[in-house]
Amino acid sequence: MEPTNDPKSNLIIVSNRLPLSIKRVEGGFESSLSSGGLVTSLSGLTKSTRFQWFGWPGIELKDPADREEVTKSLEEHNAIPIFLDKTLSQEHYNGFSNRILWPILHYQSGVSFDDTPWQAYRRVNELFADAIADAAKSGTLIWVHDYHLMLLPELLRNRLQEQGKSCAIGFSLHTPFPAGDFWRNLPVRKHLIEGLLSCDLIGFHTDEYKQNFIDTCASLLGARTEIGNQIQYKNRLVCIDKFIVGIDPQKFTETLAKPEVQERIRKLKDRYKGVKVIVGVDRLDHIKGLTQKLKGFDAFLDDHPELENKVILIQVAVPSREDVKEYQELERELCTLAGKINGKHATPEGTPLLYMHRSVPFNELAALYSVADVCLLTSTRDGMNLVSFEYVACQQERHGVLVLSEFAGAASFMSEGSIPFHPANITEMSEAIFAAINLSPEERKKKYERLRDFINTNTSAKWGQTFTDKLSYRCIIGPGLLVSSGNALHEGGPAGALISFSLVGIIVFFVMQSLGEMATLIPVTGSFTEYAERFIDDSLAFALGWAYWYLWVTVLANEYNAISLVIGYWTDAVPQWAWILIFWVMFLTLSNLGILAYGEMEFWLSLIKVLALIVFFILAICISTGGIGPRTIGFTYWHDPGAFADSINGVAKTFVVAGTLYAGTEMVGITAGESANPAKAVPKAIKQVFWRILIFYVGTIFFIGILIPWNDHRLLGSTSKTASSPLTISLQDAGILPAAHLINALIVISVISAGNSSLYVASRTLLFMSRNGKAPRFIGRTNKLGVPWAGLIFTNIFACIVFLGQSSSAGKVYSALITLSGVATFIVWSVIGIAHIRFRQALVVQGQDPSRLPYQAIFYPWGTYLSLAANVFLIFFQGYTCFLNPFSSTDFVINYILLPVFVLFVIAYKFWNKTKLVRLEDMDIWTGRREVVESEEIETLKKTKSWWARIYSIVIG
Ligand SMILES: O=P(O)(O)OC[C@H]1O[C@H](O[C@H]2O[C@H](CO)[C@@H](O)[C@H](O)[C@H]2O)[C@H](O)[C@@H](O)[C@@H]1O
Numbered sequence: 002m003e004p005t006n007d008p009k010s011n012l013i014i015v016s017n018r019l020p021l022s023i024k025r026v027e028g029g030f031e032s033s034l035s036s037g038g039l040v041t042s043l044s045g046l047t048k049s050t051r052f053q054w055f056g057w058p059g060i061e062l063k064d065p066a067d068r069e070e071v072t073k074s075l076e077e078h079n080a081i082p083i084f085l086d087k088t089l090s091q092e093h094y095n096g097f098s099n100r101i102l103w104p105i106l107h108y109q110s111g112v113s114f115d116d117t118p119w120q121a122y123r124r125v126n127e128l129f130a131d132a133i134a135d136a137a138k139s140g141t142l143i144w145v146h147d148y149h150l151m152l153l154p155e156l157l158r159n160r161l162q163e164q165g166k167s168c169a170i171g172f173s174l175h176t177p178f179p180a181g182d183f184w185r186n187l188p189v190r191k192h193l194i195e196g197l198l199s200c201d202l203i204g205f206h207t208d209e210y211k212q213n214f215i216d217t218c219a220s221l222l223g224a225r226t227e228i229g230n231q232i233q234y235k236n237r238l239v240c241i242d243k244f245i246v247g248i249d250p251q252k253f254t255e256t257l258a259k260p261e262v263q264e265r266i267r268k269l270k271d272r273y274k275g276v277k278v279i280v281g282v283d284r285l286d287h288i289k290g291l292t293q294k295l296k297g298f299d300a301f302l303d304d305h306p307e308l309e310n311k312v313i314l315i316q317v318a319v320p321s322r323e324d325v326k327e328y329q330e331l332e333r334e335l336c337t338l339a340g341k342i343n344g345k346h347a348t349p350e351g352t353p354l355l356y357m358h359r360s361v362p363f364n365e366l367a368a369l370y371s372v373a374d375v376c377l378l379t380s381t382r383d384g385m386n387l388v389s390f391e392y393v394a395c396q397q398e399r400h401g402v403l404v405l406s407e408f409a410g411a412a413s414f415m416s417e418g419s420i421p422f423h424p425a426n427i428t429e430m431s432e433a434i435f436a437a438i439n440l441s442p443e444e445r446k447k448k449y450e451r452l453r454d455f456i457n458t459n460t461s462a463k464w465g466q467t468f469t470d471k472l473s474y475r476c477i478i479g480p481g482l483l484v485s486s487g488n489a490l491h492e493g494g495p496a497g498a499l500i501s502f503s504l505v506g507i508i509v510f511f512v513m514q515s516l517g518e519m520a521t522l523i524p525v526t527g528s529f530t531e532y533a534e535r536f537i538d539d540s541l542a543f544a545l546g547w548a549y550w551y552l553w554v555t556v557l558a559n560e561y562n563a564i565s566l567v568i569g570y571w572t573d574a575v576p577q578w579a580w581i582l583i584f585w586v587m588f589l590t591l592s593n594l595g596i597l598a599y600g601e602m603e604f605w606l607s608l609i610k611v612l613a614l615i616v617f618f619i620l621a622i623c624i625s626t627g628g629i630g631p632r633t634i635g636f637t638y639w640h641d642p643g644a645f646a647d648s649i650n651g652v653a654k655t656f657v658v659a660g661t662l663y664a665g666t667e668m669v670g671i672t673a674g675e676s677a678n679p680a681k682a683v684p685k686a687i688k689q690v691f692w693r694i695l696i697f698y699v700g701t702i703f704f705i706g707i708l709i710p711w712n713d714h715r716l717l718g719s720t721s722k723t724a725s726s727p728l729t730i731s732l733q734d735a736g737i738l739p740a741a742h743l744i745n746a747l748i749v750i751s752v753i754s755a756g757n758s759s760l761y762v763a764s765r766t767l768l769f770m771s772r773n774g775k776a777p778r779f780i781g782r783t784n785k786l787g788v789p790w791a792g793l794i795f796t797n798i799f800a801c802i803v804f805l806g807q808s809s810s811a812g813k814v815y816s817a818l819i820t821l822s823g824v825a826t827f828i829v830w831s832v833i834g835i836a837h838i839r840f841r842q843a844l845v846v847q848g849q850d851p852s853r854l855p856y857q858a859i860f861y862p863w864g865t866y867l868s869l870a871a872n873v874f875l876i877f878f879q880g881y882t883c884f885l886n887p888f889s890s891t892d893f894v895i896n897y898i899l900l901p902v903f904v905l906f907v908i909a910y911k912f913w914n915k916t917k918l919v920r921l922e923d924m925d926i927w928t929g930r931r932e933v934v935e936s937e938e939i940e941t942l943k944k945t946k947s948w949w950a951r952i953y954s955i956v957i958g
């Protein structure tokens with residue numbers, strides 16, 4: 002399959018068994034659908050996603066001609082067979098996977114380990130790795146399924162690295178993952194876990210399994226697990242999450258509507274008139290608790306003789322793993338038990354138990370689900386159990402009751418809509434069956450509706466989409482341009498990212514023009530919220546100030562998080578939380594030293610950053626022209642894989658990344674306004690910002706777009722932040738070996754600088770607010786040097802939300818708190834535009850001549866109107882991904898909540914303080930105007946500067 006513009010069309014699914022099992026028949030081969038939940042869940046995915054499916058065809062074929070024939074017939078289904086010889090596949094599938102690993106994953110004791118099957122397991126994983134590494138291309142997403150292939154991610158990663166390919170590897174476990182103590186029973190436990198930790202993303206069915214796995218990694222390997230949903234092991238950062246697997250409910254609705262199925266339903270209804278039908282559908286497996294089910298049903302019949310001939314249990318036991326001794330024994334046991342129950346409870350009218358040891362066709366299964374009043378599932382352990390979903394999908398009319406063991410993974414989500422019970426407690430099971438049969442129609446409807454909503458929301462398509470989305474975009478908390486630019490390149494492609502960074506650069510440029518014009522005439526010390534107060538409405542200034550402060554608190558928290566991760570690249574001797582604490586104290590101390598220390602530090606940090614980027618640009622030119630590295634690259638990647646990653650959509654997505662990265666640029670206008678001669682300093686600062694945007698932001702995007710193809714998976718965080726920085730990737734590809742260390746150092750410097758600035762800006766915003774009665778007075782306290790120490794402490798305390806991210810349970814709250822601020826930048830920029838427009842209108846109304854302003858915004862009014870419109874658009878657009886199919890209400894709230902909160906702040910303040918929109922004729926455009934310093938002074942200053950100071954001032958400001 003050729004890579005297309007959709008990165009996910011480059012998806013490979015790997016499972017031990019293919020969806021079609023092949024059998025030899027006279028004159029050729031016959032294929033039949035494999036049974037089990039894994040096939041069901043992945044088949045549901047075929048509707049929404051295109052992929053290639055690699056797996057074992059279930060048959061030994063030695064003759065190349067046979068292999069070719071089978072390969073061809075599977076090709077139509079996008080399935081690619083991996084042929085294994087019989088002994089090897091038996092030892093792998095039955096010997097290790099099903100006799101040793103499966104029981105341990107399901108808390109079954111008495112497992113005896115044997116080295117021969119283990120070696121076969123390793124060998125099969127190696128053969129899979131060989132085949133898939135050969136088939137994969139750089140940028141392919143590889144999604145591995147289930148316990149048969151736990152070593153595959155590591156083996157695959159090694160092979161891919163040797164072949165110079167970079168792919169994202171994800172893994173989904175379909176079984177439970179047991180508590181650490183149980184997992185210890187397996188002598189090769191460490192190998193299997195290490196095998197998985199080469200993944201980028203690992204998915205589990207429930208939070209319990211996920212947490213068990215995380216705990217095991219910590220206790221068994223000493224992996225770092227302090228960050229919510231992430232495991233750091235040997236310089237790899239692996240995402241761990243819960244993904245609810247589901248079914249395709251529509252398939253059942255459509256099947257039930259078929260005339261032949263309706264006819265079958267009618268017949269079954271007739272046959273069981275006046276009889277309550279209980280259905281059970283399970284693979285014949287110990288974990289399904291079939292022995293317990295039959296015993297429980299027996300007890301129920303004993304307990305309720307009045308229900309004689311009025312209840313029937315139809316149990317489908319689908320043959321499974323029939324070559325395994327334990328499964329054969331179970332089959333015999335169940336047969337005997339079924340015979341005994343019927344022997345005991347049968348009457349001349351019939352038998353209460355219908356035990357079918359075979360699989361049933363899909364239409365028959367749907368009809369059976371549909372006529373059943375109760376579905377009884379008794380798993381002693383079960384990864385999820387999709388039969389419970391399927392039963393609900395067929396109960397639109399009857400509102401039948403689900404009696405579900407509390408040990409099925411599905412019970413974590415369905416217990417309220419079902420009747421839960423403990424499968425080992427026969428009395429409890431009997432009571433649960435009785436309760437289900439006697440449930441009132443209202444109760445049945447209520448429970449059914451709950452379950453129906455759940456299965457319709459959590460479909461197999463959604464499961465697949467969520468997993469592959471996350472695998473594509475995994476774990477980005479960008480320390481600014483150095484890492485997030487990679488995300489932009491991946492989303493938009495080199496031309497797409499360049500377009501959006503240039504356009505947002507233009508927006509920022511006009512925002513700066515607006516601020517610059519106002520700041521030159523009326524410089525404000527502290528915060529531009531003063532313009533909102535004087536030119537628009539006091540209440541808007543109040544809301545704006547707090548939104549702006551919150552934006553910087555989240556930036557600061559993110560910097561703490563980033564720095565602790567980036568430093569962890571060199572050493573893991575210190576836990577992540579301790580690094581956060583160290584930098585927390587360091588930032589607070591430094592910021593309390595005052596503006597001079599802040600300025601001095603920023604000077605050096607910025608200088609290093611700038612020099613490093615300039616060196617990068619020079620290296621990029623050398624690499625691209627073939628002077629350094631293996632070959633001449635030129636604009637190859639603009640042609641293959643292409644200039645755009647996802648046409649206009651990709652470009653649109655990168656606007657948000659660009660907006661977030663440019664946030665804070667507006668502060669330059671303010672600082673320039675504070676200078677001795679704003680009339681000179683502001684225009685100069687604006688010019689510098691223009692160059693800075695062009696050189697650093699647009700330049701970086703341009704060069705990384707030349708050096709790395711947009712579909713290079715490493716851009717999405719393959720091992721660590723440092724490894725996923727486009728700078729690291731391009732330098733490493735060129736053979737510059739210490740690149741990762743250099744870039745790591747650069748990221749550390751950038752993060753320190755960004756954290757330092759966030760604290761500075763947030764505390765100054767608070768100072769202004771407190772002096773204007775918009776924040777409590779104590780927050781505005783300053784020391785002798787004028788340092789707003791109270792605001793600094795207050796801000797830094799709020800930045801402690803970063804510690805939430807250290808716990809897996811609070812990790813979601815942390816990322817939500819951070820995402821909330823995404824909209825703040827665009828709100829702030831919009832308000833600056835409105836203030837500017839009103840300021841100009843007031844000048845005219847009050848008889849002032851705008852042409853006599855000390856600095857006039859270029860292209861006014863069009864530039865300001867354009868940037869205002871763009872910012873308003875971005876306010877609504879920044880969270881648009883939550884509307885993509887399927888709609889995510891949580892993401893919607895997180896992305897947009899700040900908007901109503903902002904409006905609420907405005908309304909509340911307005912109501913409380915009875916503020917009014919400032920009338921143009923009353924607008925205060927006079928207070929605080931500053932006299933212009935004679936220009937010779939500046940000229941003299943310029944002349945005395947050294948050459949490097951001049952370059953520095955041009956580039957950095
Ligand atoms: O392939 P088999 O050996 O015949 O076994 C069939 C499948 O059984 C297991 O299914 C699990 O996956 C389901 C979907 O996620 C889940 O609902 C169920 O609880 C699990 O038992 C096994 O994990 C699959 O690999 C097998 O294909």
Ligand SMILES: O=c1ccn([C@@H]2O[C@H](COP(=O)(O)OP(=O)(O)O)[C@@H](O)[C@H]2O)c(=O)[nH]1
Pocket residue numbers: 035036037038039041282283284317319359360361362366385386387388389391
């Ligand atoms: O004769 C049958 C009866 C059922 N199933 C399907 O097998 C799956 C069982 O999945 P579940 O998650 O309940 O358990 P698993 O067998 O995977 O452990 C369901 O989708 C059933 O529709 C099947 O393939 N053949």
